[in-house]
Amino acid sequence: MSDFHKVAPTSEIEEGEIKSFIVESEIVAVCKVDGEYYAFKDECSHQTLPLSDGDIQGEIVTCCYHGAEFNVKTGEALCLPATDPIEIFEVKIENDEIFVKLG
Amino acid sequence: MLEIRNLHVKVEDKEILKGLNLTVNKGEIHSIMGPNGSGKSTLSQVLAGKDAYEVTDGEVIFNGKDLLELDPEDRACEGIFLAFQYPVEIPGVANTYLLREALNAKRKYNDLKPLKHVEFGKLAREKMKDLEIDESFLKRSVNEGFSGGEKKRNEIFQMQILEPSLAILDETDSGLDIDALQVVAKGVNSMKSPDRSFLIITHYQRLLNYIVPDYVHVIYDGQIVKSGGKELAFELEEKGYGWIEEEKAAKV
Amino acid sequence: MAIEFNNKVESYVNGLPEFQKTYFKEIPSWLSDIKNEAIKSFSKLGFPTPLDEDWRFTNLAPISRNSFQIASNGISEVNKESIDKFSIPSLDCHKLIFVNGRYVSDLSDIKSDADGIVIKSLKEALNSDKDLVEKHLGKYAEYKNDAFISLNTAYFEDGVFVYVPKSKIAEKPVYVLNISTNEEAQSLVNPRNLVIVEDNAEVKVVEHYVSTAQNVYLSNVVTEFVLGENANAEHYMLELESKKAFNISTLRIQQKRSSNIKSHSILLGGAIVRNNVHPVLNGEGCNSDIFGLYLPKDRQHMDNFMRVEHASPHCDSRQFYNGILDDKARGVFHGRIVVHEGAMLTDAKQTNRNLLLSDTAQIDTKPQLEIYNYDVKCTHGATIGQMDDEAIFYLKSRGIPNKEARRIMLQSFTNETLESMSLEPVRESMENLILEWFEESFANK
Ligand SMILES: Nc1ncnc2c1ncn2[C@@H]1O[C@H](COP(=O)(O)OP(=O)(O)O)[C@@H](O)[C@H]1O
Ligand SMILES: [Mg+2]
Numbered sequence: 003m004s005d006f007h008k009v010a011p012t013s014e015i016e017e018g019e020i021k022s023f024i025v026e027s028e029i030v031a032v033c034k035v036d037g038e039y040y041a042f043k044d045e046c047s048h049q050t051l052p053l054s055d056g057d058i059q060g061e062i063v064t065c066c067y068h069g070a071e072f073n074v075k076t077g078e079a080l081c082l083p084a085t086d087p088i089e090i091f092e093v094k095i096e097n098d099e100i101f102v103k104l105g
Numbered sequence: 106m107l108e109i110r111n112l113h114v115k116v117e118d119k120e121i122l123k124g125l126n127l128t129v130n131k132g133e134i135h136s137i138m139g140p141n142g143s144g145k146s147t148l149s150q151v152l153a154g155k156d157a158y159e160v161t162d163g164e165v166i167f168n169g170k171d172l173l174e175l176d177p178e179d180r181a182c183e184g185i186f187l188a189f190q191y192p193v194e195i196p197g198v199a200n201t202y203l204l205r206e207a208l209n210a211k212r213k214y215n216d217l218k219p220l221k222h223v224e225f226g227k228l229a230r231e232k233m234k235d236l237e238i239d240e241s242f243l244k245r246s247v248n249e250g251f252s253g254g255e256k257k258r259n260e261i262f263q264m265q266i267l268e269p270s271l272a273i274l275d276e277t278d279s280g281l282d283i284d285a286l287q288v289v290a291k292g293v294n295s296m297k298s299p300d301r302s303f304l305i306i307t308h309y310q311r312l313l314n315y316i317v318p319d320y321v322h323v324i325y326d327g328q329i330v331k332s333g334g335k336e337l338a339f340e341l342e343e344k345g346y347g348w349i350e351e352e353k354a355a356k357v
Numbered sequence: 358m359a360i361e362f363n364n365k366v367e368s369y370v371n372g373l374p375e376f377q378k379t380y381f382k383e384i385p386s387w388l389s390d391i392k393n394e395a396i397k398s399f400s401k402l403g404f405p406t407p408l409d410e411d412w413r414f415t416n417l418a419p420i421s422r423n424s425f426q427i428a429s430n431g432i433s434e435v436n437k438e439s440i441d442k443f444s445i446p447s448l449d450c451h452k453l454i455f456v457n458g459r460y461v462s463d464l465s466d467i468k469s470d471a472d473g474i475v476i477k478s479l480k481e482a483l484n485s486d487k488d489l490v491e492k493h494l495g496k497y498a499e500y501k502n503d504a505f506i507s508l509n510t511a512y513f514e515d516g517v518f519v520y521v522p523k524s525k526i527a528e529k530p531v532y533v534l535n536i537s538t539n540e541e542a543q544s545l546v547n548p549r550n551l552v553i554v555e556d557n558a559e560v561k562v563v564e565h566y567v568s569t570a571q572n573v574y575l576s577n578v579v580t581e582f583v584l585g586e587n588a589n590a591e592h593y594m595l596e597l598e599s600k601k602a603f604n605i606s607t608l609r610i611q612q613k614r615s616s617n618i619k620s621h622s623i624l625l626g627g628a629i630v631r632n633n634v635h636p637v638l639n640g641e642g643c644n645s646d647i648f649g650l651y652l653p654k655d656r657q658h659m660d661n662f663m664r665v666e667h668a669s670p671h672c673d674s675r676q677f678y679n680g681i682l683d684d685k686a687r688g689v690f691h692g693r694i695v696v697h698e699g700a701m702l703t704d705a706k707q708t709n710r711n712l713l714l715s716d717t718a719q720i721d722t723k724p725q726l727e728i729y730n731y732d733v734k735c736t737h738g739a740t741i742g743q744m745d746d747e748a749i750f751y752l753k754s755r756g757i758p759n760k761e762a763r764r765i766m767l768q769s770f771t772n773e774t775l776e777s778m779s780l781e782p783v784r785e786s787m788e789n790l791i792l793e794w795f796e797e798s799f800a801n802k
Contacts, residue, residue, distance in 0.1 A: 026573050026628075027419050027423075027601045027602070027603065027628035027629065028419055028628075028656075029418045029419050044418070045416050045418070049407050050407040050414070050415075050416035051407055052418060089685070104656070105685075153754045154754070155750055156750075176753070177753040177754050178754075178758050178762075181753070181755055182756045186754075187754055189754075193745075193748050193750075193751040195745075195751065195752075195766070195769065197768075197769025197770060198765055198769045203755065203757075203765075204755075206757050206761065207752075207757055208756075210755075210756040210757050210758060210761070211756040247751075263755065267755065267756065
């Protein structure tokens with residue numbers, strides 16, 4: 003279950019962009035910050051709304067619904083209304099493809 | 106049988122036992138008396154293996170083994186039994202289930218076959234009669250909704266089933282009326298044997314009218330400060346613990 | 358051509374005509390009408406979102422954004438042996454096997470029971486017991502306001518049909534095994550069950566959901582239970598789906614005067630699970646006892662949604678739901694008790710107890726009382742706690758090994774639900790599965 007799953011080619015996500023994918027029974031947001039790819043559960047810890055609808059500034063993603071902010075590298079919640087972290091998934095790049103590990 | 110040497114114990118960075126020494130030989134009954142907060146329960150829980158207590162120095166040898174190295178369940182199987190001052194309530198676990206599991210765990214440890222349900226039932230009923238415990242006891246959840254007296258009797262009942270070689274009774278007498286006290290004492294006395302030792306921790310001398318100790322120790326501020334025969338208990342009863350405090354203060 | 362669904366609601370609307378043509382030789386017009394109405398409701402409702410109050414804690418995006426298709430047969434993967442492996446050992450029962458939502462008569466075993474009792478596949482009953490089916494199907498599980506019921510109503514193909522006439526007692530339980538097989542594509546199955554128990558009649562029904570592989574699919578189950586006066590029924594929902602699957606189930610119970618239902622839900626499988634239980638006590642002196650046990654671990658999400666409706670006086674309802682959560686699992690308990698006007702002397706009780714075995718597990722529990730009446734007794738209580746260390750030490754101090762002590766503590770917790778099961782083999786089988794669950798959980802610590 004905790005294998006890596008292919009998500010998308012690296013070319014699909016540009017710097018500062020955030021996109022959402024269905025991976026098996028999970029929703030995964032992937033973003034690119036300073037040339038690196040990060041993945042996390044596409045769900046705000048506040049009201050389970052999709053974070054991929056929001057914006058990313060540096061390594062901080064902002065939920066467009068109620069303004070919660072999270073660090074995409076650590077998952078840490080940075081401001082209210084969120085208090086719990088978001089779940090971070092491990093990422094690996096192979097042959098220009100993005101893979102994430104669930105769980 | 107039990108040898109405690111220079112035992113130092115800490116809880117949450119506070120030193121509670123400060124170099125306690127005690128030797129209990131086979132078949133002896135020792136009583137430990139002391140004021141509230143002197144470390145009586147700490148001693149009993151450390152002997153039973155509670156991990157919240159940190160042993161910072163000293164050693165405890167039980168039948169030639171390093172007791173502090175053993176897990177609580179192995180200590181029990183080696184023959185240690187603690188009657189808790191405050192027995193724990195466990196909803197949803199029947200008394201009989203706990204007892205049978207416990208007895209069979211101990212038997213397994215000693216390479217004995219588990220007791221059959223019928224055999225166990227017979228044994229339990231026998232002991233219950235002596236302790237004036239109702240049959241319904243077996244089916245009830247461990248200590249759940251028990252009165253104070255019932256809880257203490259249940260501890261003695263468990264002790265009778267498990268037949269330890271060292272029984273530690275932590276204030277089993279506290280809070281009991283005279284009838285319940287006598288039942289408890291009877292339960293203990295019926296188990297006296299040349300192979301079994303008792304460590305009877307009590308706050309009051311009263312219990313010792315029914316269970317006669319070979320030795321009485323006074324614990325104060327984490328140390329045994331006085332030891333003697335059973336007359337020491339009467340002295341304490343008469344003079345109170347203040348006397349010990351003054352004596353100790355004078356020494357310093 | 359496969360009937361496929363994607364993240365657009367239209368795909369579900371567009372697939373229906375083809376579905377009806379492919380899977381029903383001659384669909385009765387009343388059923389076709391219902392299906393068409395149901396898909397209209399679904400297209401209006403869409404899948405619920407977290408903004409929907411009843412779905413606040415359960416994010417359905419992994420379902421609504423996913424793609425599914427109507428499952429193919431998959432029967433080749435299943436044979437007598439695999440059935441035996443999944444079934445409850447030594448349960449003397451009428452056995453109905455469904456593979457990817459379709460009845461497999463060769464693998465099923467329906468014994469003869471008392472006169473007049475009917476136990477068969479619902480698809481068959483559409484012809485043979487047309488009047489009964491038409492009279493009851495869809496009359497209780499309302500699709501108008503519920504996306505999953507509407508989806509099921511539109512796309513159900515089969516399920517179990519049970520009819521126990523007046524004063525008859527089904528001696529053997531009806532055991533319904535639903536198997537999902539390892540499909541290439543992610544399948545959508547909509548089992549639909551209808552159980553009619555007439556006045557003074559009795560039956561026990563066991564629904565069991567399993568899979569042959571750990572793959573992604575959606576099981577969307579609707580079961581309607583109709584109880585006549587003084588009828589007695591017991592229901593079991595054993596949810597052991599693949600760890601990557603979605604299981605949404607709705608149990609809708611309609612009760613008449615002095616009828617009794619006891620329902621048990623055991624949730625063990627699934628990535629996202631929603632267990633809806635909705636009895637309506639519609640007649641004096643009804644009893645409704647609902648027991649549940651949910652054991653999510655890893656990243657499983659289990660949501661229990663109770664809606665107990667008291668519509669008549671002097672009815673008693675009990676809800677006992679216990680959860681044990683480990684790893685990063687999440688649990689939800691919504692317990693809504695609705696006491697309608699006129700339902701005097703209602704006695705409704707709800708308890709929800711939870712044990713968290715890890716710091717990262719999470720539970721949201723939410724009791725809700727809607728009372729339009731005086732003179733009622735409603736109590737609810739929820740607890741959330743960790744394993745009691747004092748109790749563990751107490752057990753260990755009696756010689757019981759650590760693992761055993763932990764097992765005893767957890768078992769005491771699960772027994773509250775299990776001991777109410779009257780079918781011993783089912784209880785034993787669940788106990789064993791739960792023991793395995795404990796073992797796995799201890800091994801990872
Ligand atoms: N778990 C604990 N955490 C913090 N302090 C404790 C704990 N257990 C005991 N103590 C402290 O240690 C001292 C001795 O307690 P205890 O052994 O229970 O005494 P006694 O049984 O003689 O009354 C007391 O001051 C008590 O507050
Ligand atoms: Mg004490």
